[in-house]
Amino acid sequence: MVVLVEPNILEVVCSLKRTTALYYRFIIKNTLKLPNINRLELFENQQKTQPFKLDTWCSSAVPVPVQVLSTLGSLATEREIGVRSCISQQTISRTMPAVCAAIKVLSAQYIRFPFNDAQQTVIKRGFYEIAGFPNVTGAIDCTHMRLKPLSMNDYAHINCKNYHSIDVQIICNAKLSLLNVVARWPGGMHDTFIMQNSSVGTRLQEGALQGQSHLLGDNGYPLSDYLVTPLANPATEQERRFNGAHICTRATVERCIGLLKWRCRCLGSAGETLLYTLRKVCDMVLACGVLHNIAQTNQVPFKELQPDEPMQREL
Numbered sequence: 034m035v036v037l038v039e040p041n042i043l044e045v046v047c048s049l050k051r052t053t054a055l056y057y058r059f060i061i062k063n064t065l066k067l068p069n070i071n072r073l074e075l076f077e078n079q080q081k082t083q084p085f086k087l088d089t090w091c092s093s094a095v096p097v098p099v100q101v102l103s104t105l106g107s108l109a110t111e112r113e114i115g116v117r118s119c120i121s122q123q124t125i126s127r128t129m130p131a132v133c134a135a136i137k138v139l140s141a142q143y144i145r146f147p148f149n150d151a152q153q154t155v156i157k158r159g160f161y162e163i164a165g166f167p168n169v170t171g172a173i174d175c176t177h178m179r180l181k182p183l184s185m186n187d188y189a190h191i192n193c194k195n196y197h198s199i200d201v202q203i204i205c206n207a208k209l210s211l212l213n214v215v216a217r218w219p220g221g222m223h224d225t226f227i228m229q230n231s232s233v234g235t236r237l238q239e240g241a242l243q244g245q246s247h248l249l250g251d252n253g254y255p256l257s258d259y260l261v262t263p264l265a266n267p268a269t270e271q272e273r274r275f276n277g278a279h280i281c282t283r284a285t286v287e288r289c290i291g292l293l294k295w296r297c298r299c300l301g302s303a304g305e306t307l308l309y310t311l312r313k314v315c316d317m318v319l320a321c322g323v324l325h326n327i328a329q330t331n332q333v334p335f336k337e338l339q340p341d342e343p344m345q346r347e348l
Contacts, residue, residue, distance in 0.1 A: 095128055104132040108299045108321060130313040133320035140319050143326045146171070146204065146212045146233045148241050157246070159207030163285065164278040168245045171204040171212050172286035173254070175224040176294075178216075178318060179306045192220030199311070201318055202227045204248065205289040210329040216318035224253045228260075249283040296328065297321035 103125050147153050153170050160169035177198035180190055190197040198220030204213035215231045228234040228250075237248075237259040248260045256262050263280060267273045294300045300321055301307065307314045 095124060100128040100132050104129045105324070108133075108297050108317070108324065110298060130309065130316060133313070133316045136320035136323050137316050139323045140214070143323045143330075144211050144214055144319075148236070150243070153242075153246055156206045156212075160249075160282055160285070163207060164281040166249070166278045166282040168247060169249055169282060170242060170246045171206060171248045172283045172289075173202070173204045173228065173248045173250045173260070174283075174286040174290065175200050175202050175227060176290045177201070177220050178314060179301050180220075180311070180314060181306050181308055183311060189219040189221050196220075199314060199318075200224070200227060202231060203286055203290055203293075204233065205286050207285055208329065209285065209289040209292055211289070211293075211322050211326050214319055214322040216315045224250075225255060228254065249279060249286075251283065293321065293325050296325055 107125060107129055147156055147170065156170050157168055160172075161167055177192050177194070177196075178201055180197045180199060182197050183190060187197065190199065192198050192200065199216060200218050200220050200222050202213065202215035202218075202224070203211065205211055213231070213233045215227055218227050218230075229238065242259050246259070250260050250262055252262050252265065254260055254262055261279070263276045263283075264272050267276050299307070299317065307317070309317065
């Protein structure tokens with residue numbers, strides 16, 4: 034039985050079949066504030082995804098609602114949920130990767146780049162309303178998720194800031210919803226390499242965007258038919274206006290990344306290291322992307338973040 038109470042509180046009461054009736058009861062601060070229908074969808078998807086269910090010979094296997102809700106609490110609050118949920122932290126550490134892998138399956142449904150004209154028209158209108166920059170179908174950037182060193186000689190994951198990470202590509206629309214997330218490349222890889230070797234990048238190179246449609250990126254990307262970067266040395270008033278509109282419009286992706294890390298504190302909003310294997314971290318990033326888009330679709334309120342605004346650890 035799942036009981037949802039108060040807008041900001043998620044109360045779960047789960048009865049387990051044992052010799053005597055036992056109840057897991059915990060209250061999680063629900064930063065994501067997912068509507069009831071979306072929580073039920075996550076429960077059902079976890080149940081349908083058999084390979085990701087926790088195998089156990091015990092009669093007290095952790096119910097799917099508890100697995101999902103404890104994972105949501107861990108992803109959103111960056112706190113240890115085990116003590117408050119009457120579940121050991123070891124159990125949560127075991128079930129959370131499985132739940133993230135199950136949620137990741139939904140990424141094809143919730144994170145999709147628009148290649149048809151109707152969807153592109155809506156996105157272009159949203160970007161144009163920011164600073165008058167026309168024909169923008171997405172803003173692109175990469176962000177680092179800090180990792181523990183995978184081995185003594187793991188140099189591929191050392192990024193330009195001299196710590197281990199994966200470099201995650203993000204493309205978003207003007208409403209801060211994710212259009213594309215690529216979470217598999219080492220932190221030492223260049224943003225351009227990641228874009229060119231992604232599924233979206235491959236299709237863009239093949240001419241999938243019709244007309245004058247393009248992405249906006251910073252100077253770390255090369256100028257191309259499908260990706261517009263700011264001018265390196267603007268000399269005229271028109272060039273300075275172009276750069277101003279470009280910077281203002283492209284800042285959308287920086288705000289999107291900030292919001293994603295604010296909603297899902299597990300992604301290192303305060304510079305923490307993710308203490309999971311590489312595959313589990315990648316699954317976690319995609320799962321957080323799915324949850325972020327669900328929240329955006331349902332217009333869940335959020336704190337407005339400025340680009341590069343530091344996010345303090347929740348006390």
